[in-house]
Amino acid sequence: xxxxGGGGCACYPRAMPSAETRTNSEVAAAFExxxxxxxILGANVFKVNAFRRAAxxxxxxxxxxxxxxVAVLKEIDGLGASTAAKIHEFAEKGTMSELEELRAQVPAGxxxxxxxxGIGPKTARAMWTELGIVDLASLKAAIxxxxxxxxxxMGAKTIQNMKDAIAFAESARGRIRIGEAMPLADAxxxxxxxxxxxxxxxxxxxLRRGRETIxxxxxxxxxxxxxxxxxxxxARADVARVLGHGDTKSSVLTKSGVQVDLxxxxxxxxxxxxxxxxxxxxxxxxxxxxxxxxxxxxxEYGLFRAGPEGEVPAGAEPVAAASEDDVYAALGLAWxxxxxxxxxxELERFAKGIVRDPVAAVVDxxxxxxxxxxxxxxxxxxxxxxxIVAEAERRGFHTIAITDHSKSQFQANGLDEARLREHxxxxxxxxxxxxxxxxxxxxEVDILADGSLDYADDLLAELDWVVASPHAALKQEPxxxxxxxxxxxxxxxxxxxxxxxxxxVNGRPGxxxxxxxxxxxxxxxxxxxxxxxxxxxxxxxxxxxxxxAEAGCMVAIDCDVHGLGDFEELRYGMLTAQRGxxxxxxxxxxxxxxxxxxxxxxxx
Numbered sequence: 001x002x003x004x005g006g007g008g009c010a011c012y013p014r015a016m017p018s019a020e021t022r023t024n025s026e027v028a029a030a031f032e033x034x035x036x037x038x039x040i041l042g043a044n045v046f047k048v049n050a051f052r053r054a055a056x057x058x059x060x061x062x063x064x065x066x067x068x069x070v071a072v073l074k075e076i077d078g079l080g081a082s083t084a085a086k087i088h089e090f091a092e093k094g095t096m097s098e099l100e101e102l103r104a105q106v107p108a109g110x111x112x113x114x115x116x117x118g119i120g121p122k123t124a125r126a127m128w129t130e131l132g133i134v135d136l137a138s139l140k141a142a143i144x145x146x147x148x149x150x151x152x153x154m155g156a157k158t159i160q161n162m163k164d165a166i167a168f169a170e171s172a173r174g175r176i177r178i179g180e181a182m183p184l185a186d187a188x189x190x191x192x193x194x195x196x197x198x199x200x201x202x203x204x205x206x207l208r209r210g211r212e213t214i215x216x217x218x219x220x221x222x223x224x225x226x227x228x229x230x231x232x233x234x235a236r237a238d239v240a241r242v243l244g245h246g247d248t249k250s251s252v253l254t255k256s257g258v259q260v261d262l263x264x265x266x267x268x269x270x271x272x273x274x275x276x277x278x279x280x281x282x283x284x285x286x287x288x289x290x291x292x293x294x295x296x297x298x299x300e301y302g303l304f305r306a307g308p309e310g311e312v313p314a315g316a317e318p319v320a321a322a323s324e325d326d327v328y329a330a331l332g333l334a335w336x337x338x339x340x341x342x343x344x345x346e347l348e349r350f351a352k353g354i355v356r357d358p359v360a361a362v363v364d365x366x367x368x369x370x371x372x373x374x375x376x377x378x379x380x381x382x383x384x385x386x387x388i389v390a391e392a393e394r395r396g397f398h399t400i401a402i403t404d405h406s407k408s409q410f411q412a413n414g415l416d417e418a419r420l421r422e423h424x425x426x427x428x429x430x431x432x433x434x435x436x437x438x439x440x441x442x443x444e445v446d447i448l449a450d451g452s453l454d455y456a457d458d459l460l461a462e463l464d465w466v467v468a469s470p471h472a473a474l475k476q477e478p479x480x481x482x483x484x485x486x487x488x489x490x491x492x493x494x495x496x497x498x499x500x501x502x503x504x505v506n507g508r509p510g511x512x513x514x515x516x517x518x519x520x521x522x523x524x525x526x527x528x529x530x531x532x533x534x535x536x537x538x539x540x541x542x543x544x545x546x547x548x549a550e551a552g553c554m555v556a557i558d559c560d561v562h563g564l565g566d567f568e569e570l571r572y573g574m575l576t577a578q579r580g581x582x583x584x585x586x587x588x589x590x591x592x593x594x595x596x597x598x599x600x601x602x603x604x
């Protein structure tokens with residue numbers, strides 16, 4: 001409690017990690033970049049697929065790839081001598097020589113072209129080699145000049161979709177997804193905290209409030225030797241350019257293009273500063289108004305008693321400043337979680353005497369005991385059934401639902417009817433190997449454009465669990481999208497509507513249905529709505545979660561697991577759920593195993 005601290009590829013140079021922090025996610029990202037760059041450069045399909053398989057294999061490992069011997073790596077399904085050697089090289093150098101060679105051959109500006117929804121590596125290659133497109137500016141110019149229309153399969157509708165995607169991407173420019181910002185901030189807090197003389201360090205700003213996208217990173221610190229801390233901060237290997245260097249504030253631009261601001265504040269004023277720089281602006285205004293009403297003044301230095309003229313007397317000591325808890329308590333409030341600080345009625349909700357223990361009613365990550373949306377190697381996942389169940393068991397979960405893709409998702413190796421029935425038997429067989437786990441055979445079934453589902457009802461009835469999700473036709477008119485989703489919600493065999501709008505953060509807006517109608521229908525039919533925790537989706541959004549909760553809907557907080565690292569995405573879904581003030585009682589994943597199974601059986 002208290003003061004606790006896109007639609008495209010992941011290509012091009014990143015900050016090189018230290019040996020002790022080279023994770024499976026970083027290795028997989030390197031292989032994914034090799035895959036994309038190889039495709040752009042026209043490599044043969046076997047090589048491209050080898051890199052792709054390697055990325056999936058590393059994502060599914062329980063142990064750290066960089067800690068394994070080459071001989072051990074070579075025996076892992078999906079890896080070979082060449083890819084194992086590349087992992088060993090990455091462990092030693094933080095990069096791969098072939099990756100560096102490919103980066104040097106591809107224009108750096110193609111990164112922003114590839115980030116546009118609908119442009120894949122092959123299309124980017126054609127644009128580059130045939131039209132000279134090397135960045136977003138040249139892409140826009142080529143579209144306006146009619147050059148893009150000369151490429152194969154570039155009809156008027158495709159080009160208009162491309163224009164819309166460019167406009168959407170430009171509106172989000174300068175902000176990064178929370179899943180990119182949070183690991184940077186975590187690592188920076190740890191790194192700065194190890195510097196001699198640093199007493200305390202934490203991140204603040206919109207990241208601490210759990211916003212889905214972040215502008216700049218705001219870091220606060222207290223240190224006995226501020227100048228020493230500032231020097232170390234500006235001299236970090238990850239710094240591309242120092243934007244400002246002062247005694248109490250410095251700003252840098254990292255090699256990954258993120259601005260980081262570091263402020264040094266006195267330790268006995270840390271709480272007030274953390275509150276101020278966490279925000280939001282509107283929350284801070286409400287807090288200052290509350291302080292004024294009680295004859296006090298609140299700023300980043302503390303809460304002070306006002307003098308006769310309404311000003312803070314020179315040299316006055318603060319009533320509270322060392323911790324956020326102290327400041328809130330002095331103003332008659334329980335500590336307000338950062339996720340709730342958006343001026344949406346939180347002061348009234350957390351006023352002492354109005355809500356008893358308000359934090360306890362909101363779902364917490366420790367409440368989650370089930371993962372109800374995950375994919376195995378049967379479709380596009382990187383893990384086997386047993387590997388996923390074992391990880392769920394390790395995390396203390398009581399229930400896991402295996403939900404591989406349905407047949408329409410051919411690009412994700414979706415299962416046809418025969419493969420699904422075989423998969424159901426394989427999932428049920430795992431129950432004997434994991435007697436303590438409640439294991440359900442499910443499917444993520446496509447909601448087709450007309451609202452019908454990808455499997456017939458007799459096959460759906462054989463499943464223990466059905467997540468129905470929209471994956472295609474995501475530019476439908478709002479009324480059409482609404483009717484499509486209402487039809488799926490009303491289907492008697494559907495348990496959950498997965499990522500209901502299909503949006504990609506910083507990538508595509510997705511469907512824009514009448515959400516109030518979806519909430520009402522979900523409540524009526526006993527169908528849950530999913531908060532997909534993956535930081536690229538976060539769908540439902542925070543405002544949707546709050547409205548769904550107020551409408552009485554059940555919400556499933558799922559990680560859409562495709563690889564081992566995806567279980568960690570729960571962190572972002574939980575922040576979104578808490579921003580939406582989702583009660584624990586309305587979160588499916590927080591139910592005990594008997595209650596959850598009883599809820600499931602109502603659809604069977």
